Amino acid sequence: MKKAIPFLALVLLIAACNDSKKQSTESTDEMNNTENPLLAESTLPYGAPDFSKIKDENFKPAMLEGIEQQKKAVEEIANNKEEPTFENTVLALEKSSVLLDRATQVFYALTGANTNETLRAIETEMAPKFAAQKDMIYLNENLFNRFKTLYDKKETLNLDAESLKLLENYYEDFEIAGANLSAEDKEKLKSFNEKIATLTTKFGKTLLDANNAGAVIFTNKEDLAGVDEDFLKTKESEDGKGWSIPLQNTTQQPLLQSMENRASREKLFKAAWHRADHGEYDTREIIKELVEVRAQKAKLLGFNNYAEWSLQKTMAKTPENVNKFFSGLIPAATAKAQTEADEIQQMIKAKGQDFTLEPWDWNYYAEMVRKEKYDLDENQIKPYFELKNVLEKGVFYAAEKLYGITYKPRTDIPTYHEDVMVYELFEEDGEPLGLFYADYYARPSKSGGAWMSNFVTQSKLYNKKPVIYNVCNYPKPAEGEPALLTYDEVETMFHEFGHALHGFFADQEYPSLSGTAVARDFVEFPSQFNENWALYPEILKNYALHYKTGEPIPQELIDKIKNSGTFNQGYSLTENLAASNLDMQWHTIAADKQIEDVNAFEKEALNTTNLDVVHAVPPRYRSTYFSHIFAGGYAAGYYSYSWTEMLHHDAYNWFETHGGLTRENGQRFRDMILSRGNTLNLEKMYKDWRGSEPKIEPMLKARGLK
Structure with missing residues (x-):
């Protein structure tokens, strides 16, 4: 599954500050020195950001001003002497972040897709402020009490369905965020949240540097035999004396499929595997500290581990349900992967080679197997x-x-x-x-x-x-x-x-x-x-x-x-299940458990779930470069790729039995699924459209595992 999750879409777009007076002065001073296009709505069609006017220096003052505006609005809501109503409480909070959302949506788009040193410095500086702002909202006792008053009498408010859902959604977010904690524990939680925000930003920054620094240099053209010539033209050094091969953020690298030189394959694979576990690019200490703080946060909130806390509003609901889902896939996936490994080992032997299949060999010889079995050459298509x-x-x-x-x-x-x-x-x-x-x-x-x-x-x-x-x-x-x-x-x-x-x-x-x-x-x-x-x-x-x-x-x-x-579906599913399992293992650590060695923990996590039984199938992401869970929004959530794969195969099965690609089917799917956002219970939404609970059989069939 090549879809890296859209992690930027999950960045928290609510933010705040601990020292409002200082920040207010800072933001005003900076804004006086520049004409800031982010402070007003864009005049372009649809309010699209005007990148002809937006400059790097616009973001920080705009976000600080957005923080200040939202903080002021929250204080007014929380301290309102009038009885809470949907309009003066729920709707008022919903409207409190207009400027902040406008600025952060553009900012995080650029930090993901076109960053630079200035933006990265701002990102690092703002991360704890964003965490503090979320706490300012969801740990505000007066504000929570107003929402609780409305929630407790929600059936008498005569709200339309979406407005009721908005109230319920906010109330659940308050409870999950720790609104019921004591004042002392709220202060501890704020410290945890700030630390988590700082560490996730640090992980992402370090990994980006590791990816860029990890590019593999080849100076001998023969070492790159088999690699597409047009691709090599784009990677040739300015002096014409070498080629710099950049690293993708996955374990396996695309060029391993075509590289004829085994030593070159090993060199590229190991560069990817070890990119973030040495020198200034080592992320292991960040991981140890991050999972420890997350576990402490979960304990403070009354949960056994971070995954229990994080999964509350998901379809899976609990780590036990996720692991049960895994247990229905792992045996079939690894068995198929072993069959594939045996076929590849036979291909190695057929080519007159005498070595044991390693991860860096898999894609190269798997492509040979595919060509032999299916006569399919990627370069043909x-x-x-x-x-x-x-x-x-x-x-x-x-x-x-x-x-x-x-x-x-x-x-x-x-x-x-x-x-x-x-x-x-x-x-x-x-x-x-x-x-x-x-x-x-x-x-x-x-x-x-x-x-x-x-x-x-x-x-x-x-x-x-x-x-x-x-x-x-x-x-x-x-x-x-x-x-x-x-x-x-x-x-x-x-x-x-x-x-x-x-x-x-x-x-x-x-x-x-x-x-x-x-x-x-x-x-x-x-x-x-x-x-x-x-x-x-x-x-x-x-x-x-x-x-x-x-x-x-x-x-x-x-x-x-x-x-x-x-073809190769045993490998594909196993590498994803291995990554998903790593994620769940990291986030079911108890707060009193100390992790001494990241690599040892990773090895044991894969061993205990039998996801290392096929030596040549490594996890899609090793812990040290697993940005989804340590820099994005997928902590205790990477399993969702496989979970939703079950949904999508089951859904396509419905289309196949109802006439396939038709306007009528598309409109029904749009009306009942795509247009609903988060306004309905997701299980009910799916069941109402499908007519039944999702089944795993279509997924296993599509993968060739059944």
């Missing part, structure tokens, strides 16, 4: 997957067939980088839907992975339509060359646009319930589901066109892609 064709004639075309939406390129909207494309989307009747930004090429200033988030969130309250961006990390082609994608990258594009559709179809009154503001083990469902249309015959024949001749992809190649669909 890439010419049919030109990036813009995939987007416009594939991703957008599928959305048109399912949901009726159309698009128009917008070259008049300023962007934060020259590689970013902008499109305006429209409803079937021509009604404007929103703006979509596509940022697909890798660069050193961009975090690894792929994600979606909003510049502007849909909201009827503010009469806002969504402005959404997708970010990926595809290799940028040499000047004048086409951007040709692997099929895996094609699926990633469909995946991230699935997130975008979830945001575009949002139909909520309140921004905090809008679109993708759902539990982590549901948010990946619409995106994974959207991958299914990449190979759907009607869609595929429309976009899979040879970039030189315009000829459609031959049926022979289509059949090969489909036939190889279950």
Whole structure:
């Protein structure tokens, strides 16, 4: 599963300060020295950020002013002498963060996709302030009492369904955040939250440096035999004496599939494996401290471990349910992985080699097995997957067939980088839907992975339509060359646009319930589901066109892609389950347990769950570079990728038995799932649409495990 979660979408967009007077003066002074476009709503279409005016120095004063405005609003709500009402309490809090949201949504977009030293310094400085602001709201006793008064009599308030959900959502957030703690314990909790915010920011910063510094230098062209020549052109040093191969944020590296030189494969793999466990890029001490503070926080809040606390508003609910879910997958996954390993070992022998399969050999020889079994060569299919064709004639075309939406390129909207494309989307009747930004090429200033988030969130309250961006990390082609994608990258594009559709179809009154503001083990469902249309015959024949001749992809190649669909699935699922298990093991540590050695803990965590039985299958993310859980919003939540995979296969099974890709089916899915945001119980939402509880069998079948 190549979809790195859109972690920026999970960044807390509520913030505060401990020394309001000092910060207020600081923010005023800084704003007086610059004309700050973030302080007022943008005049561009849809309120899109005006990157022709926004400068790095605008962010800090805008965010500090947003902090101050929200703090003032919260104090007024909490100290209001009037009886609490929905309007003067719930709605007032919902409206308190307009400026802060506007500034932080743009800020975190850039820190993820196009950062620099200035932005990184601001990010580090602001992290504890954001944590303090959240505490200022959710640990405010007077404010909580007003919400509790309303919650206790909610049945008599005559609220519409969404307003009632907003009240319930806030109340649950107060309780989860620690509103019922004593004053003394609240102070301890504030200290924990500030520390966690600082450490997660530090982890992300250190890992980005580690990824960039970990690039592997090759000076001998023979060491890179098998690697695509066009790719090498983009990585050649200015003096022409070497090639710098950057690291992706996963354990396995894309080039390992094509590198013929075994020593080079080992060198690249080990550089990725050890990137963050030495010298100034060592993240292990950060991990030890972070999991310890998280465990202490959970204990203070009355839970046995951090996962118990974190899973409260998810579909899974408890670590036990997650582990039960794992137990239904691990035996089948590892058994299939062992069968695949045996096949690869036989291929190594057939090629006249005499060595034991290692992780750095897997992708190279697995590709040989795939070619032999399915006669499928990735280089045969890439010419049919030109990036813009995939987007416009594939991703957008599928959305048109399912949901009726159309698009128009917008070259008049300023962007934060020259590689970013902008499109305006429209409803079937021509009604404007929103703006979509596509940022697909890798660069050193961009975090690894792929994600979606909003510049502007849909909201009827503010009469806002969504402005959404997708970010990926595809290799940028040499000047004048086409951007040709692997099929895996094609699926990633469909995946991230699935997130975008979830945001575009949002139909909520309140921004905090809008679109993708759902539990982590549901948010990946619409995106994974959207991958299914990449190979759907009607869609595929429309976009899979040879970039030189315009000829459609031959049926022979289509059949090969489909036939190889279950290939290597034992490996794929096992590496993901290994990462998911690591996450859960780190976050079920009790507060009184001391971790001495990160690597030893990792080894034991995989051993106790039998996820290390196939030596050549490492976890997709090793702890030291597991940014989802130590720098993003997926702590105790990485399991959600597999959980939502179950949902998406079950959902596609419904489509298959109800006529497939039709406007009627698409509209029903939009109306009952994609447009609902966080306004309904997620289990009920799914069951109402599906007609039954989700079943795991379609997932096992799709993976070739059943």
